[in-house]
Amino acid sequence: MNQIEEYLAVAAGKSEVHAGDDITVNVDLAIAHDITGPMAVEQFKKIGIDHVFDAKKVVFVLDHIIPAATVEAKVLHNVLKDFAKDYGVQLYNKGEGVIHQVVAEKNRLNRGAILVGADSHTCMAGAYGAIAIPVGATELAAVMATGTLDLEVPEVFEIRLEGKLNPGVYAKDVILHLIGYFGTAGFTDQGVIYTGSLVDELTIDDKMTISNMGIEMGTMISYFADRDRPVGTVKEVYTFQAEDIPARVACPPNPGNVASASDLSGVNISQVVIGSCTNGRFSDMLVAANILKGRRAAEGVTLLIIPASAEIAKEMEEQGLNRIFREAGGIVTSPGCGPCFGAHMGLLASDDVAVSTTNRNFPGRMGHREAKVYLASPRVAAESAIAGTIVPPGTVVPLGGLENELA
Amino acid sequence: MSWHSQLRGRIWKLGKNIDTDQILPGYAMAAPMEKLKDYALAGSEIQDFASRVQSGDILVAGENFGCGSSREQAPVALKDAGVSLIIAKSFARIFRRNAINIGLPVLICDLEQHVENGQDIEVDLVSAEVTVSASGSKISGTVLAPNVLETLEAGGLIAKVRKQLKIS
Numbered sequence: 001m002n003q004i005e006e007y008l009a010v011a012a013g014k015s016e017v018h019a020g021d022d023i024t025v026n027v028d029l030a031i032a033h034d035i036t037g038p039m040a041v042e043q044f045k046k047i048g049i050d051h052v053f054d055a056k057k058v059v060f061v062l063d064h065i066i067p068a069a070t071v072e073a074k075v076l077h078n079v080l081k082d083f084a085k086d087y088g089v090q091l092y093n094k095g096e097g098v099i100h101q102v103v104a105e106k107n108r109l110n111r112g113a114i115l116v117g118a119d120s121h122t123c124m125a126g127a128y129g130a131i132a133i134p135v136g137a138t139e140l141a142a143v144m145a146t147g148t149l150d151l152e153v154p155e156v157f158e159i160r161l162e163g164k165l166n167p168g169v170y171a172k173d174v175i176l177h178l179i180g181y182f183g184t185a186g187f188t189d190q191g192v193i194y195t196g197s198l199v200d201e202l203t204i205d206d207k208m209t210i211s212n213m214g215i216e217m218g219t220m221i222s223y224f225a226d227r228d229r230p231v232g233t234v235k236e237v238y239t240f241q242a243e244d245i246p247a248r249v250a251c252p253p254n255p256g257n258v259a260s261a262s263d264l265s266g267v268n269i270s271q272v273v274i275g276s277c278t279n280g281r282f283s284d285m286l287v288a289a290n291i292l293k294g295r296r297a298a299e300g301v302t303l304l305i306i307p308a309s310a311e312i313a314k315e316m317e318e319q320g321l322n323r324i325f326r327e328a329g330g331i332v333t334s335p336g337c338g339p340c341f342g343a344h345m346g347l348l349a350s351d352d353v354a355v356s357t358t359n360r361n362f363p364g365r366m367g368h369r370e371a372k373v374y375l376a377s378p379r380v381a382a383e384s385a386i387a388g389t390i391v392p393p394g395t396v397v398p399l400g401g402l403e404n405e406l407a
Numbered sequence: 408m409s410w411h412s413q414l415r416g417r418i419w420k421l422g423k424n425i426d427t428d429q430i431l432p433g434y435a436m437a438a439p440m441e442k443l444k445d446y447a448l449a450g451s452e453i454q455d456f457a458s459r460v461q462s463g464d465i466l467v468a469g470e471n472f473g474c475g476s477s478r479e480q481a482p483v484a485l486k487d488a489g490v491s492l493i494i495a496k497s498f499a500r501i502f503r504r505n506a507i508n509i510g511l512p513v514l515i516c517d518l519e520q521h522v523e524n525g526q527d528i529e530v531d532l533v534s535a536e537v538t539v540s541a542s543g544s545k546i547s548g549t550v551l552a553p554n555v556l557e558t559l560e561a562g563g564l565i566a567k568v569r570k571q572l573k574i575s
Contacts, residue, residue, distance in 0.1 A: 136505035342433025
C-alpha cells in the first residue's frame with residue numbers, strides 16, 4: 001500500500017485496501033460554502049433526520065458571494081445561518097475568508113484525516129497531509145447524515161519534484177507546468193502523492209498552491225507525502241527537475257493550455273487579480289507588494305487584491321502592504337473568493353483581458369464568455385499590472401532577493 | 408423522475424472539455440433552484456439551449472465532460488431542463504458522481520464521431536448499447552457499475568441513504 005491507501009484503509013476500518021476497491025470511509029470533517037451548502041442543506045432535509053452525524057465535524061463558510069451582491073445570495077447565506085443555529089454546526093459568516101484557507105487556519109486537520117468538501121478545491125488540504133476529497137452537494141448531504149463516504153480506492157501516482165526553483169519561479173509555475181504536461185484530465189479519478197527534494201524546501205503556502213490546483217488536472221486526491229516514512233507502492237513515478245520549469249502562464253480557454261510567460265510578452269491586459277484560495281496568502285501578497293512598492297499599475301489596468309482570509313488581511317494591514325497596494329492604484333477588497341467564480345467584484349466584459357492568480361480560466365469564468373483570463377503567479381501578475389502587458393518575471397524588478405525587502 | 412433503463416431521444420452534440428462554467432455560469436449560481444434550468448448551457452456555444460431543449464433530449468460530448476467546479480447546480484440545471492441522459496467519451500469525476508447522485512444517467516461511450524446533431528438514438532442503460540435510430544447501427548459504451556445502477560434505480564443518492572438509515 002502507499003500512504004494514501006494506508007490512510008483510506010484506516011478510515012475504512014480495514015487492514016488493507018487496493019485500487020479499485022469499493023470502500024466506505026469515516027469522515028473527520030465535512031465542509032461547504034454559501035453556494036454549495038444551501039443545496040446540501042436542502043438535500044439533507046429530504047433525508048428526514050433531525051441531526052447531523054457530529055455537529056463538531058460539519059463546517060460552513062460564507063466566502064463565494066460575501067458581502068451578498070444580490071438578494072438571492074443573501075437568501076443562501078440565511079439558509080446556512082438558520083441551519084447552523086438549528087443543528088449546532090459551525091458557521092463562519094463574518095468574512096473570515098475562503099473556505100479552504102479558513103479550514104487550514106482554524107481547523108488544521110491531522111495528517112491522514114478524511115476531509116470531504118462540497119467544493120472542487122477541497123483538495124488543497126492535501127498540502128498538510130489530509131486525505132481531502134471534493135464532492136457535490138448531495139454527496140455532502142449524505143455525509144452530513146451518515147458520517148461516511150462511499151468511494152472507489154484510486155490508482156495513485158507519485159510526482160517527484162527535485163532540485164531548486166529558478167529565481168522568479170514559484171509554486172504556481174510548478175503546478176501550471178504539471179497541468180500543462182498532464183492535461184486537464186490527466187489524473188481523473190486518481191490520486192497524486194508529491195515527493196522530492198524541492199518539496200522539502202517548499203513552504204506550507206507553496207504546497208497549498210500546488211494541491212489546490214490538483215483538480216485542474218482531474219485528481220481525486222492531491223497529497224503531500226509524509227517524508228518520515230516510505231511512500232509505498234504507486235502505479236507510476238514521474239520525476240521533474242525544478243530547474244527545467246520556467247515561469248508559466250495558462251492561456252484561455254483552460255488551465256491546461258500552458259505557455260511560458262516569456263512567449264506571451266506583449267499581450268495587452270485590462271485587469272489583474274491577485275488573490276483567491278490558490279494564491280491569496282500573505283507570502284503571495286508579500287511578493288506582489290515588493291513589486292508594486294513605489295510603482296503604479298498601468299493606465300487602463302484595474303488591479304484587484306483579494307486576501308484569502310481575514311487573518312491574512314490583518315497581517316497585510318499590520319505590515320503596511322495595503323497602503324502599498326492602494327498607492328499603486330490597487331483596490332484591496334474584503335477576504336473571499338472575489339471575481340474568481342464569476343459572481344461579483346471584478347467581472348470582465350467581452351473585450352477584457354485579465355491576468356489572475358486564481359485557478360480557472362474557462363470561458364465565462366470571470367464574467368463574459370469572450371473575456372480572456374490568463375493564470376499566473378503573483379509575481380507575473382504584479383509585474384504585468386505595472387507593464388500593462390503580460391511580462392515574464394524580472395522585467396519590472398530584477399530577479400533575486402525580492403522576497404526579503406519588506407519582510 | 409422514475410427510472411427508465413431504455414431511453415430514446417434527440418441528441419445535442421457538444422465538444423470536449425465542456426466545463427461547469429459553460430454548463431451553468433457563475434452568475435446563475437445563486438438563482439433559486441427552480442430557475443436553474445433557464446441557464447442550462449448558457450455559457451456554452453449553445454447559449455439558447457434552455458429555450459430549445461425538449462424533454463428527453465440527450466447530450467453527446469467528447470472527453471472530460473463536466474470538468475471544473477463541484478457545483479451540483481450544473482447537472483441539476485441540465486436535468487430540470489429536460490435532459491434525460493449525457494453520453495461522453497469521458498467525464499470529470501465530481502460531475503459524473505453529482506449526476507448519478509441526482510438520478511441523471513451518464514454513459515461513457517465514444518459516440519461523438521458516429522452521430523449527427525439532432526439525430527434520434529435509442530439507449531439501453533443496462534447493456535450500455537446505443538442504437539442510431541435512422542441507420543440501426545449500434546455502438547457500445549462502458550457498462551455502468553452495479554452500485555451506479557442501484558443509485559439510478561433508487562432515483563438518486565438521497566433515496567439510497569434513506570433506505571440505508573431505515574427511514575420509511
